[in-house]
Amino acid sequence: MKITFPHLGNVYFAAKALFDELGIEYVVPPLSNKEALEIGTLYSPEEICLPFKIMIGNYIKSIENGADTIIITGSCGPCRFGEYCELQMNILKKLNKNVDFIVMDVPSDIGIKEIFNRVGKISSNSSKSKKEKIKALVKALKIINMIDEIEADAHYIAGYEKNSGDSKRLLNKCKRDAINSKSADEMINILSEYKRKINFIEIDKERKPLKIAIIGEIYTIIEPFSNLYIEDKLMDYGVSSKRTLSPSWWVKNTALSPLKINSLDIKKASKRYLSLCIGGHARECVGEAVIAKNEGFDGAIQIFPMGCMPEIVSKAILPTVSKDLNIPIMSLIVDEMTGEAGYITRIEAFIDLLERRRKSVLFRS
Amino acid sequence: MMKIGIPRGLLYYNYQTFIDSFFYELGCEIIYSENTNKTILDNGVKYCVDEACLPIKVFHGHVYSLREKSDMIFIPRIMRLYKNEFICPKFCGLPEMVKNSIPNLPPVIQDTLYADSKTVLKKWAFSIGEKITNDRRKIENAFSISLKKHKDSKKGIRDKNYKINVALSGHPYNIYDNFLNMNVIKKLNRLNVGVITEEKLNEEYINRQVLNLYKKPFWTFARNTYGFTTYLAENSLVDGIIYISSFACGIDSVVIELIKDRIGNFPFLILKIDEHTGEAGFDTRIEAFVDMIERRKGIEDNISASW
Known part of the structure; x- marks a missing residue:
């Protein structure tokens, strides 16, 4: 069995470490790129959302590299993501790709027995003892938390750095080194090293950079290719950005949700505008916009794939939030037809607008 | 008499009998929006968020047309009709979408409905009824009459004698x-x-x-x-x-x-x-x-x- 998985931001670091430790063979798909999107668009239903298409591209590239088992997480509605597995199985079957799917649904929907059964399918391929398996899982969780933290720090520091580009270079180097590591422990060491290094980036505390919160649909904000590397662009502009949703946030949120103590701050913030969970991360999106204002951010950018049902609801609510709280919010919708030039123009215009609201055009050449 | 505005859109087509009879029995004056027409569609497109689908836009148009005629508008938040099933995220957030898109709306009846059991349905009916009348027996009565009517109503189309x-x-x-x-x-x-x-x-x-x-x-x-x-x-x-x-x-x-x-x-x-x-x-x-x-x-x- 050779396992593969679709890309979601930094998940591949944790997955690599986990499978390394477990001694299970795996294939990390090439980072999502134009080719993956083209393959995905070719085989996917036309009206399905962007994440589906990129994921299909990931699978097919991995299968070319020898993968025969695909792991994805599932959900049971009301967002379309829950139906991905079924459609993707059908598509790959039609393409005569002989692959197994292991769908990690929430236990409350498929029963605890079935979830053990599905986890068992993976772990039975590992010759390690139970204790070692748990250790591997703990290490993987540690790695995803670390890499997400480093990334968040780099995005934030980008607004303050003295030599522009320092934090971006450091982040890229960190990712390159981490993925080339041989074991989970080595990766943890590398990450702690970079976590230390990032604090040594020279910063100018006097500077008051623009601060933008990235909110919206989880896949399109986490997977950099799908949002045309918006966070990198913001770093280049010297803008501090923050994104609450991340793979590590998702793990924590999912683990705490049976107890209903997940993301209490977001729930509280969104209460006035959208008090119920309506699927996807619409409530989180609205809540984060409110939090962004409370934390003194200058604006927020919402990103979602064309046709995303939950985010359409939040897009209808955000103008009210924007008006009530006096914080500019821009919505960017991405799909396979998104052109980069128009996209950049909109981001730049938004940044210009935020700068003018401060009545001073800042330090951009 | 309280004027209840009922937009003729979305799931109204399924639960017409129930909704009509419930508010009638409660003693409200029911103001319907017109059947969908060009004006309603145009207003829907104008006020609704661009990315929404056509039925949602049209629903906005219906609500808009009722805005000045009624004391309350009925926009229920229908979360589910069967156990462990949903309708669509947009239905779950429908009241928020409408309220944040159309200015100057009268109060909205937006009680959340999980219609997977009769008890829950009844509770929902009461929470709506109490906004209109204090007479609990009247609500009880209205509920059972409308539910019966709904069950007896004939739904669907089946044409005969076509090749x-x-x-x-x-x-x-x-x-x-x-x-x-x-x-x-x-x-x-x-x-x-x-x-x-x-x-x-x-x-x-x-x-x-x-x-x-x-x-x-x-x-x-x-x-x-x-x-x-x-x-x-x-x-x-x-x-x-x-x-x-x-x-x-x-x-x-x-x-x-x-x-x-x-x-x-x-x-x-x-x-x-x-x-x-x-x-x-x-x-x-x-x-x-x-x-x-x-x-x-x-x-x-x-x-x-x-x-």
């Missing part, structure tokens, strides 16, 4: 809103094609069809449409399937694929509707589909002159 019959599937508000679908049922009847809709198929058959899927569909619409169309196709009870789907509908993007996978070469026409749909192209597609079915059945009578 060709097609299954007309899609969300109820697309099938029954004759403005949105440009009178598709009449058009089909005029072409000598009979129509059958999903309400006429026993739910048992629908649920049995779904068992073949890897994952049980978690949308009520998906389960119904999938079960209905595939059952009719597999048992050759109709000559073709016509699916009316609104552009960018998330549920349809999945269900249509699932149906296609299951029915193979069975005649299947997808009619996409949005606010730009032109009637001429719509007609052409329907006519071509009917021609195709006629040829399959060998009953074509209008062979062109050039033959």
Whole structure:
């Protein structure tokens, strides 16, 4: 069995470490790129959302590299993501790709027995003892938390750095080194090293950079290719950005949700505008916009794939939030037809607008 | 007397009897929005968020038209109709979408409904009733009368005495809103094609069809449409399937694929509707589909002159 998985931001670091430790063979798909999107668009239903298409591209590239088992997480509605597995199985079957799917649904929907059964399918391929398996899982969780933290720090520091580009270079180097590591422990060491290094980036505390919160649909904000590397662009502009949703946030949120103590701050913030969970991360999106204002951010950018049902609801609510709280919010919708030039123009215009609201055009050449 | 505005959109088409009778028994004056028309559509498009699907936009138009005429507008938040199933995220956030998009709305009745058990349904009815009257017995009475009426009401279409019959599937508000679908049922009847809709198929058959899927569909619409169309196709009870789907509908993007996978070469026409749909192209597609079915059945009578 050779396992593969679709890309979601930094998940591949944790997955690599986990499978390394477990001694299970795996294939990390090439980072999502134009080719993956083209393959995905070719085989996917036309009206399905962007994440589906990129994921299909990931699978097919991995299968070319020898993968025969695909792991994805599932959900049971009301967002379309829950139906991905079924459609993707059908598509790959039609393409005569002989692959197994292991769908990690929430236990409350498929029963605890079935979830053990599905986890068992993976772990039975590992010759390690139970204790070692748990250790591997703990290490993987540690790695995803670390890499997400480093990334968040780099995005934030980008607004303050003295030599522009320092934090971006450091982040890229960190990712390159981490993925080339041989074991989970080595990766943890590398990450702690970079976590230390990032604090040594020279910063100018006097500077008051623009601060933008990235909110919206989880896949399109986490997977950099799908949002045309918006966070990198913001770093280049010297803008501090923050994104609450991340793979590590998702793990924590999912683990705490049976107890209903997940993301209490977001729930509280969104209460006035959208008090119920309506699927996807619409409530989180609205809540984060409110939090962004409370934390003194200058604006927020919402990103979602064309046709995303939950985010359409939040897009209808955000103008009210924007008006009530006096914080500019821009919505960017991405799909396979998104052109980069128009996209950049909109981001730049938004940044210009935020700068003018401060009545001073800042330090951009 | 309190004036309750009821927008004739979305699930009103399913629960018309219940809603009408409930508010009537409570002693309200009911103000309906007109049947969907150009003004309603235009206002919907104007006020609703751009990315929403056509039925949601039209619903906004209906609410807009009621805005100055009524004391309260009925926009229930319907979360689910069956256990462990949803309708669509946009239904769950419908009151918020409307309230944040249309300015100067009167108060909105937006009680959250999980209609998977009678007790919950009753509680919901009471929380609405209490906004209108203090007489609990009156509410109780209104509830039981309307529920009975709803159960007795006849739903769905099943045409008889046509040579060709097609299954007309899609969300109820697309099938029954004759403005949105440009009178598709009449058009089909005029072409000598009979129509059958999903309400006429026993739910048992629908649920049995779904068992073949890897994952049980978690949308009520998906389960119904999938079960209905595939059952009719597999048992050759109709000559073709016509699916009316609104552009960018998330549920349809999945269900249509699932149906296609299951029915193979069975005649299947997808009619996409949005606010730009032109009637001429719509007609052409329907006519071509009917021609195709006629040829399959060998009953074509209008062979062109050039033959």
